[in-house]
Amino acid sequence: MPRAGLTPAAVTRLALELLDESGSESLTLKNVAARAGVATPSLYKHVQSIDHLKDLMAITVLDEAAAEIGAAVMGRSGREALEAFLTAYRGYALRLPHRWSLIEHPASADPAVEAAATRLVEVAYAVVRGFGLADDGLIDAVRTLRAAVTGFIALEQGGGFQLGRDPGESFRYLVSILAAGLAAG
Template sequence: MPRAGLTPQLVTGHALEVLDEAGPAGLTLKAVAERAGVAAPSLYKHVRSLDDLRVLMAIRILTEAADRLGTSVMGLAGDDALRAFLAAFRGYAAQYPHRHSLLESPPQGGDRQAELDAAAGQLVEIAFATVRGYGLRGDDLVHAVRAIRAMVAGFVGLELGAGYLLPTDLDASFAFLTDLLTAGLAQRAAATP
């Protein structure tokens, strides 16, 4: 019988705490069980495997990120929305650096794939809504969403991985990137009939 009060959602929460503190290498069922105050075999009543738990974690991370980014762009359009989106994405990654890898490369969902796709779809739709403010349509809209994702995910990935070794201020570099994106999307929108 499952431990009273322990659910897949609570197990996922414990797993995220382990990930935040110990990183991907420290994420084991044993560590999650210790955090939950149960024996590791007890977790199998709530999750099927570590891979299944990673899927549940990815769903939670995607949903949290979508909530944060959606809130940041609410009521904004154009440059203001894009600046808010980029800042919120970077802020989430800075607060939860180990969650970033699951955000960018979620595991295969197995029988939870539809739920995983829905969570990822929320985040993608927020990116589309942000870029629609520039008036882009069709393939240009898709290209723009891919560009902002590639640029912000690349910047954040390098920042988290200590890929920027020059002493130039990273916030200034991020502002420069943001200016390039806003100007580039505005220019592309102006050139599109």
Template structure:
């Protein structure tokens, strides 16, 4: 019988705690079991294996990011929406660097993550539609936007910008560069 209070969602909550504190590579069934006070085999009542648990964690991260981006872009359009999307992306990655690192690079190609990844993509495409980009042009723009945001935040959280100049100023320049580029693509 499953332990009272333990459910797949509760297991994911504990797994996120492990990820937050120790990084995604530290996520093991043993680490989660130790925090829940059960033996590792007891977790199999809630998740099939470590692969499924990692997938559930990734889905939760995608959902959190989608919520954060959706909240940021709500009621905005055009340049303002792009800037809000970029700020929300960066804020999530900086505030939750280990969770961000737990997000797989190609969620749309993973059946377990396709729905959550699709919702995140839908939010980005809605912003781009407000910039006059649709169809194939919007997909190309979304890829460029993601590459720019992801590259910046990965370098930032890893301490890859060693010079003393202000990172917020650099990110605003990246935003302006992306917005100007999107205007030319529309």
């Protein structure tokens, strides 16, 4: 019989807490079970495998990010929406760097993970539509936004910005360049 209060959602929450505290190297069923206060085999009543747990984590994180970033852009358009999108995206990554890795690298064939990723990408589509883009231009713009912000975050988190200038200033420059490009597009 499953432990009272332990559900797939509860196991996912515990795994995300572990991820936040210790990074992906610590993410094992044994460590999640210890955090839950159960033996490792007991987790199989709630998750099928570590890969299934990672899928549940990715869905949770993608939905969390889509809600947060979507709220930041709500009611805005054009450059204001773009700036809100990029700032919220970076803010999420800076605040929760290990979760951010699940956003850009969900690595799953699970349709539920794909659907969650699509919900986040739809926020980006809403932003670029405000620049009057259509069809293939929308796809190119969303890919460009994601590549730019993901690259910036990866460099920032990886210590790639060693020059004396504040990365926040460089980020504002990135926003300006992207806004100008989208406006010209």
